[in-house]
Amino acid sequence: MTLMEFGRAILGGTLIGAAATVYWRANGRVAGVSGILRGALVSRSERTVAIPFLVGLVIAGLAGTTAMAMAMGIGRPAVNAGGLPLLGLAGLLVGLGTRISGGCTSGHGVCGLARFSRRALAATLTFIATGALTVFVVSHWLPALRAP
């Protein structure tokens, strides 16, 4: 970890906290991305705010591909972590798990913890634990699955 990385993490977190506040102030909803994705897919009433939020996320990603973002080192293109089948499986688990538990890193990890929710704390500790266990198994026991 470099000081620069840590500084950027805090700055990025501050922007995320501000964005969650804007979203909550404007329509009274929690800015949990998995919940917003669900709203865009299945809820007619939530769609009017869920879809613009998701479009905003994608456009931010496009902005990350610009030369300026690259020069600042914030738009480093993502690299495939371990083959397409594994990526597909991971997506399925992320979608399924966040909907069963009712939140993801943003819904539980940011919005829930900012509300001192015990449920959010339990969920956050659980997904960090199984995430760490998965990384441990993949990188230390199954090196074949490791990122190239």
Added chain:
Amino acid sequence: MKATLSAFGAGLLFGVGLLVSGMTDPHRVRAFLDFAGAWNPSLAGVMGGAIAVHGTALWLERRRRGTTVALALQAPIDTRLVTGAAVFGVGWGLAGYCPGPAIVTLGLAPGHGWVFFATMVIGVLIGDAIGSRRDSRDSRDSAAQVPAC
């Protein structure tokens, strides 16, 4: 219209925050989860910064309203919450993407971003179908109050 615009602005700001923070870099995310290896704790700052800002905003709002009632639903910690979070964590550790960064990646690196996004959508729909069946049974829907927490 105003709600639509502010939702778009919130999404844009949220996405820029994810980019700046390093959350859209799956290697960094996996390094954050690699406690037994070359652990890189920098991403803890993301959660710290976001909770500090959003928590303060919520606290100010509570004080303004003059209420001492907690904003979080005090529902019990149940098997469903923990099981779902455990399944999510496995997917997060495998790919290094959680839902927000995965959607930002559609703009950042659309090629393989779409694979993860497509299966994530399928997962959300399956999880929602399971959830709504259970919801109609025990009518635990309090989404209007505090969804997703």
